[in-house]
Amino acid sequence: MNLFILLVVVLAIIAIAQLTKVYDLSRTLRNSREEEISAADNRLNANAWLVWMFVFFGSVIYLYAKYGDYLPDSASEHGVAVDKLMSLNIWLITVVFFIVNYLLFTFASKYRFNPNRKAKFFAHDNRLEMIWTLVPGITMAFIIVYGLITWNSMTGPASSEAMQIELYSKQFDWTARYPGENKVFGACDFNLIGTSNALGMVTEEGVAAKIAEIDHNIEATEKAIADGIAKGTMPDSYKESLEDQLYKLKRHKQRIMDLKENEMNGVSQWKAGSDDKIVKGEFHIPVGQEIEFVFRSQDVIHSAYMPHFRAQMNTVPGMPTRFKMKPTITTAEMRQKLGNDKFDYILLCNKVCGAAHFNMKMTVIVDSPEDYKAWLAEQKTFGGEPAKKQEETKTEGSDTTMVVASIK
Amino acid sequence: MGAHTHDHGHHEESFISKYIFSHDHKMISKQFLVTAIFMGVVAVMLSIFFRLQLGWPGEKFAILNAFLGDKWAPDGILDKNAYLAMVTIHGTIMVFFVLTGGLSGTFANLLIPLQIGARDMASGFMNMLSYWFFLVSSLIMLSSLFVEGGAASGGWTIYPPLSALPQAMPGSGTGMTLWLISMVLFVASSLLGGLNYIVTIVNLRTKGMKMTRLPLTIWALLVTAILGVLSFPVLVSCVVLLIMDRTMGTAFYLSDIFIQGEALDVTGGSPVLFQHLFWFLGHPEVYIVLLPALGISSEIIATNSRKPIFGYKAMIGSILAIGFLSFIVWGHHMYVTGMNPFIGSVFVFTTLLIAIPSAVKAFNYITTLWQGNIKFTPAMMFSVGLVSTFVTGGLTGIILADSALDVNVHDTYFVVAHFHIVMGMSAIFGMFGGVYHWFPKMYGRMMNSKLGYAHFWLTMVCGFGVFFPMHFVGIAGAPRRYYDYSEFEYLDKVMDLNPVISMFAIVGGAAQLLFIFNFFHSIWYGQKSTQNPWKSNTLEWTTPVQHVHGNWPGALPEVHRWAYDYSNPEHEEDFVPQIVPLKQGEHAH
Numbered sequence A: 001m002n003l004f005i006l007l008v009v010v011l012a013i014i015a016i017a018q019l020t021k022v023y024d025l026s027r028t029l030r031n032s033r034e035e036e037i038s039a040a041d042n043r044l045n046a047n048a049w050l051v052w053m054f055v056f057f058g059s060v061i062y063l064y065a066k067y068g069d070y071l072p073d074s075a076s077e078h079g080v081a082v083d084k085l086m087s088l089n090i091w092l093i094t095v096v097f098f099i100v101n102y103l104l105f106t107f108a109s110k111y112r113f114n115p116n117r118k119a120k121f122f123a124h125d126n127r128l129e130m131i132w133t134l135v136p137g138i139t140m141a142f143i144i145v146y147g148l149i150t151w152n153s154m155t156g157p158a159s160s161e162a163m164q165i166e167l168y169s170k171q172f173d174w175t176a177r178y179p180g181e182n183k184v185f186g187a188c189d190f191n192l193i194g195t196s197n198a199l200g201m202v203t204e205e206g207v208a209a210k211i212a213e214i215d216h217n218i219e220a221t222e223k224a225i226a227d228g229i230a231k232g233t234m235p236d237s238y239k240e241s242l243e244d245q246l247y248k249l250k251r252h253k254q255r256i257m258d259l260k261e262n263e264m265n266g267v268s269q270w271k272a273g274s275d276d277k278i279v280k281g282e283f284h285i286p287v288g289q290e291i292e293f294v295f296r297s298q299d300v301i302h303s304a305y306m307p308h309f310r311a312q313m314n315t316v317p318g319m320p321t322r323f324k325m326k327p328t329i330t331t332a333e334m335r336q337k338l339g340n341d342k343f344d345y346i347l348l349c350n351k352v353c354g355a356a357h358f359n360m361k362m363t364v365i366v367d368s369p370e371d372y373k374a375w376l377a378e379q380k381t382f383g384g385e386p387a388k389k390q391e392e393t394k395t396e397g398s399d400t401t402m403v404v405a406s407i408k
Numbered sequence B: 001m002g003a004h005t006h007d008h009g010h011h012e013e014s015f016i017s018k019y020i021f022s023h024d025h026k027m028i029s030k031q032f033l034v035t036a037i038f039m040g041v042v043a044v045m046l047s048i049f050f051r052l053q054l055g056w057p058g059e060k061f062a063i064l065n066a067f068l069g070d071k072w073a074p075d076g077i078l079d080k081n082a083y084l085a086m087v088t089i090h091g092t093i094m095v096f097f098v099l100t101g102g103l104s105g106t107f108a109n110l111l112i113p114l115q116i117g118a119r120d121m122a123s124g125f126m127n128m129l130s131y132w133f134f135l136v137s138s139l140i141m142l143s144s145l146f147v148e149g150g151a152a153s154g155g156w157t158i159y160p161p162l163s164a165l166p167q168a169m170p171g172s173g174t175g176m177t178l179w180l181i182s183m184v185l186f187v188a189s190s191l192l193g194g195l196n197y198i199v200t201i202v203n204l205r206t207k208g209m210k211m212t213r214l215p216l217t218i219w220a221l222l223v224t225a226i227l228g229v230l231s232f233p234v235l236v237s238c239v240v241l242l243i244m245d246r247t248m249g250t251a252f253y254l255s256d257i258f259i260q261g262e263a264l265d266v267t268g269g270s271p272v273l274f275q276h277l278f279w280f281l282g283h284p285e286v287y288i289v290l291l292p293a294l295g296i297s298s299e300i301i302a303t304n305s306r307k308p309i310f311g312y313k314a315m316i317g318s319i320l321a322i323g324f325l326s327f328i329v330w331g332h333h334m335y336v337t338g339m340n341p342f343i344g345s346v347f348v349f350t351t352l353l354i355a356i357p358s359a360v361k362a363f364n365y366i367t368t369l370w371q372g373n374i375k376f377t378p379a380m381m382f383s384v385g386l387v388s389t390f391v392t393g394g395l396t397g398i399i400l401a402d403s404a405l406d407v408n409v410h411d412t413y414f415v416v417a418h419f420h421i422v423m424g425m426s427a428i429f430g431m432f433g434g435v436y437h438w439f440p441k442m443y444g445r446m447m448n449s450k451l452g453y454a455h456f457w458l459t460m461v462c463g464f465g466v467f468f469p470m471h472f473v474g475i476a477g478a479p480r481r482y483y484d485y486s487e488f489e490y491l492d493k494v495m496d497l498n499p500v501i502s503m504f505a506i507v508g509g510a511a512q513l514l515f516i517f518n519f520f521h522s523i524w525y526g527q528k529s530t531q532n533p534w535k536s537n538t539l540e541w542t543t544p545v546q547h548v549h550g551n552w553p554g555a556l557p558e559v560h561r562w563a564y565d566y567s568n569p570e571h572e573e574d575f576v577p578q579i580v581p582l583k584q585g586e587h588a589h
């Protein structure tokens, strides 16, 4: 296969070389100059512009016809306005596209060289230039105003009816979190993330446990260093890496100690998380309900993209972002509409984030309010079995409680 | 103005000082061009590699395995990380090495002294350094393809934290380090070149060459150089801060990150800050790529239409307006970063303003063709093609500029279609046009026009064949930088476009062999050129075909008129070179 391709390329080059030689030779014989474009060549290219124009326009029209209805009707309220704006813009630019390309190609073709003619000496014309400054200017003013009206209504603050859902991104999956009965998300902090706490939820017990864990590691590291020094066999580089680790552990502990317990709507955010619901794989939203998504990211920038809702927002580590929308068509309705019972709304990652970026997706289900309630009720809360958990941490020793007390 | 004193005798030069460490702007221009062609070949090959994967995902291609080896293309299937590395390096090379270093480096060096009537650049030494920085930076970028872990893979925009953390992806290790080093050297090259261009244009114009008599190529190159000098330093700061985040434990761009089982000791930085700094260069950069091509095509279209460029002053005005506006629109790349929506509105406004000078330029080109007497040289074909790509790609920019619409198409294939047509195709067309047009000036020989036509038509057809359908893939909701689109039910209806796009890409890529053959063949075997083959007005065609040091063997030419006296009714000939004095009572432009 490779040899074959190589062979083709080599042969092609040899063929071109030979042809060029023949051509050059005939040129010398006829005593013609390369820059003197022959009437035949000029005619050929002038006509080719017209042929190209028909092919080009024809293909564009074909593409519009076949692929023009790119996505199903928007399944969100603001998306309808976006689609309207989009249609208008596409109409406008398509018309301009055809007109300008038509003028370009036909002029190019029509005003081909003719030795008996001299070109028109036409250097400027203020009236014409004014026209094509003003017309685009006015058009742009219209597009700007219409666009910004849509933009402002999309991005204004969420109303008081809005319900919040958190979407949390990491390499390479999504997690959705619902605030639960109290409508307040439990606080989260990246310092507390661990195997059993993927979102880094902050709870008194979690903080205590994490600090205990770090203390334990600090102790172990210190011991390893001391032992090594005592034995006298530890390579310097290893010692340095341990010291480095120790430094990091202490900094980590410090950052956790700095965490402050805040209140929101009269609920402590360290306690508010116990009724939060955390789901993976797919998440549900109720139709007709305004939703304010809050986005967070664990590691790198990702982007939450839901094309069917015309919704997109980057998720940025260290900076929560928001996007509000109101779904208007349930998954079931959309399936019916499209005659496709496998259809699902989808949440994609749309900011390159690593090897499996293309595979970082989550299914979105828009339910009727009843179905949504039923689904939500089935989901486990973060607290799980709160009573038992608390007991476990209590037994870990008095110093932990001391630390927790000191944080407060 | 001719304060530049220079020994322009025909003194003997050694091979090294003539071809390698040359201070002569004409030689440096050729060095830039050949290097850029080489880089372009690499970038096109990379794009064909990943287009194979996109066109026929999961299929085995022995050729991939042959080029990339078992690590990156085991069994002939492109590896996921290698895919991202190819996309990233393809974009980086195209934007920076081919269309910035290559395009400006070639034509600014060639045309500025020749068209303003100077013996050389203000500083030949800086000019030489500019090339050598460019070459070293190119080599470092290429070498990054061969390191453990592969080349940088986070996209040509290298957003942190992905690019800052070696543990985030293999390409963020050594590959990224080399990318950053290469880019710092590249900026050094651009600045050395750019300062030189500006100083030369401002100070070394020959007698009579007023700013309002400059050919539009020079205006475009001047504004390009100013954009570069003002914006590239910001990229350096941006990159240096990233290097510090990577190596010194700072956290300019990092905060609250947990990755690979570790909560990093970084707080208080902002990944979004990087984007502001990056796009503060990044947007002017697209005009740094585009403006020289527009300047070149203005020159070629006027010459070959045998007509003055229509609205010369408006053309200058629109270049200046575009240059100015390009500094205050960078936020249109960041509508969905969580930036304050009001700031977003401001960027919508400034961005859409650019449509106005752009429209003026497009209509002025078309009016220049109107009632012309057009000679279709290969250069002219590419220039007319450029007007089409500039308009076609520019129009979709109106959609992307509208924040409300960008939300749905941001980072999709719609964007890929847009920027390839408006920036990629236009600038490449400008570059090809320039090469066909000024090849006689560079090498004293002519390129073969028949091959030129074949090259043009294949490139035009394949270019649109590749990029036009991508609009539809994009508005169907296909994100960019995905390795495989076959697992998305909602995209199935546009996926039959992908093999078609890939086939056009392969044919279009192969068509570039015509150019490469024509270029190198003509250097040695092309027909010997005459002094002014295109019957052009500008000063470069008053220099002898055989290059001499100092450009003009005798005194510097004196300029008496603007560059666009084509088909002037007061003259017999259909062109009047700038050195021809005004006739008695002739009206000057």
Ligand code: HEM
Pocket (backbone or CB within 6 Å): B044, B047, B048, B051, B087, B088, B090, B091, B092, B094, B095, B099, B154, B155, B156, B157, B416, B419, B420, B423, B424, B425, B428, B466, B480, B481, B482, B505, B508, B509
């Ligand atoms: C042989 C012709 C070319 C083909 C087939 C091609 C194809 C592609 C494709 C398929 C992508 C991937 C898009 C994505 O997944 O985001 C891409 C990316 C890109 N291309 Fe090209 N391209 C070509 C020429 C050019 C030219 C002339 C330029 C000059 C501006 C260019 C600049 C870029 C850039 C900046 C990217 C983005 C890289 C990134 O995502 O970081 N390409 N190209």
Ligand SMILES: [Cu+2]
Pocket (backbone or CB within 6 Å): A169, A170, A171, A172, A301, A302, A303, A349, A350, A351, A352, A353, A357, A360
């Ligand atoms: Cu992601």
Ligand SMILES: [Cu+2]
Pocket (backbone or CB within 6 Å): B282, B283, B286, B329, B330, B332, B333
């Ligand atoms: Cu931009």
